[in-house]
Amino acid sequence: MPSERKTQHKLYEADSRNLSIIEDSSVDLVVTSPPYPMIEMWDRLFFSFNKEIEEKMRINESMNAFELMHRELDKVWEECYRILKVGGIMCIVIGDAVRTIDGRFRLFSSHSRILAKAVQMGMYVLPSIIWNKPTNAPNKFLGSGTLPVGAYVKMEHEHILIFRKGDKRKFSGDDNILRRISSIFWEERNEWYSDIWRGVNGKRQGLNGEGSRNRSAGFPLEIPRRLISMFSSIEDTVFDPFLGEGTTVTASILLERNSVAVEIERDLIDQYCKNIVFQTNYLNKLIDERQMRHRDFIQKNSQNEWKYFNDFLKMPVVTANERWIQFNRLSEIVLKENGNNNVSELIAFYDEC
Numbered sequence: 001m002p003s004e005r006k007t008q009h010k011l012y013e014a015d016s017r018n019l020s021i022i023e024d025s026s027v028d029l030v031v032t033s034p035p036y037p038m039i040e041m042w043d044r045l046f047f048s049f050n051k052e053i054e055e056k057m058r059i060n061e062s063m064n065a066f067e068l069m070h071r072e073l074d075k076v077w078e079e080c081y082r083i084l085k086v087g088g089i090m091c092i093v094i095g096d097a098v099r100t101i102d103g104r105f106r107l108f109s110s111h112s113r114i115l116a117k118a119v120q121m122g123m124y125v126l127p128s129i130i131w132n133k134p135t136n137a138p139n140k141f142l143g144s145g146t147l148p149v150g151a152y153v154k155m156e157h158e159h160i161l162i163f164r165k166g167d168k169r170k171f172s173g174d175d176n177i178l179r180r181i182s183s184i185f186w187e188e189r190n191e192w193y194s195d196i197w198r199g200v201n202g203k204r205q206g207l208n209g210e211g212s213r214n215r216s217a218g219f220p221l222e223i224p225r226r227l228i229s230m231f232s233s234i235e236d237t238v239f240d241p242f243l244g245e246g247t248t249v250t251a252s253i254l255l256e257r258n259s260v261a262v263e264i265e266r267d268l269i270d271q272y273c274k275n276i277v278f279q280t281n282y283l284n285k286l287i288d289e290r291q292m293r294h295r296d297f298i299q300k301n302s303q304n305e306w307k308y309f310n311d312f313l314k315m316p317v318v319t320a321n322e323r324w325i326q327f328n329r330l331s332e333i334v335l336k337e338n339g340n341n342n343v344s345e346l347i348a349f350y351d352e353c
């Protein structure tokens with residue numbers, strides 16, 4: 001029998017440019033990655049949003065096309081702002097694009113365009129992260145190769161932009177307890193709060209023409225896993241306006257957060273629901289590995305005298321706040337029948353230790 005502890009995950013088939021299905025100030029954190037403007041695999045999607053974009057591309061007005069693509073994404077960012085609670089954080093994973101149009105190679109800087117939009121909406125811009133992606137591709141020359149001056153720098157990073165709506169979130173009562181339980185390990189903190197993330201693999205959206213593409217170009221689970229751990233508490237609600245392969249929802253399940261996500265393609269939602277209900281063992285393995293990593297850290301530094309002890313995990317910890325860390329293994333993920341075709345609802349149940 002499933003235990004009492006559970007989280008809820010609602011997946012809507014909808015267009016995120018209009019999120020009237022979701023109430024104002026109802027989510028604690030947004031973690032997402034949009035279709036990337038000027039990356040070829042998304043051209044047709046942007047053309048379907050606004051025919052003018054296709055026309056601008058046809059006549060090689062690439063910068064105008066780029067701007068119009070972003071105006072479609074702007075509508076999503078405005079909706080995210082509306083549904084975020086005050087003090088809530090928005091993390092956007094975005095890669096800039098390089099592309100040759102009409103014989104001219106250039107950069108289309110999506111991260112700076114989104115940053116400008118966030119400022120215009122009144123969000124606080126927080127320090128961002130460069131996700132440096134290891135690539136197995138052989139040293140590839142762009143442009144004139146070894147000859148100056150027409151060689152181009154190879155892009156091996158994406159941006160993780162971080163914004164806050166309004167003033168810092170305040171915690172009191174039960175919220176404070178959940179915040180403590182959600183604390184992260186000292187050694188995780190040292191790595192995750194760095195402004196360059198290395199060693200997180202992932203092939204994204206065919207940047208630089210590299211890598212295989214799938215239909216949704218998902219990011220690796222480690223990205224939303226870190227962001228959700230860093231910017232929300234257990235039982236918070238995480239929102240993703242671009243579900244794709246559902247990585248943000250999976251990370252929310254793993255971390256005992258609730259989630260809401262939106263996807264324009266119905267079959268991606270169905271596929272996700274069909275798969276995730278069989279992933280309990282895989283997710284539990286990740287939960288166990290986290291605990292093992294901490295044990296390894298303690299063993300490797302066994303010369304230290306540990307001042308604090310976490311009774312729940314039965315392990316020493318470095319800082320006072322880590323004494324409260326708790327995470328539970330999953331017992332079951334269930335797709336709930338709700339008779340509504342436009343929303344699929346998953347419930348994740350946890351073993352309470």
Ligand SMILES: C[S@@+](CC[C@H](N)C(=O)[O-])C[C@H]1O[C@@H](n2cnc3c(N)ncnc32)[C@H](O)[C@@H]1O
Nearest residue numbers: 015016034216218219242244245246247263264
């Ligand atoms: C870059 S992918 C998201 C990847 C996701 N973060 C993951 O890890 O799988 C973008 C997704 O957004 C969906 N999408 C694009 N425009 C949308 C819109 N206006 N509303 C809802 N979903 C949209 C696409 O179908 C695609 O699955």
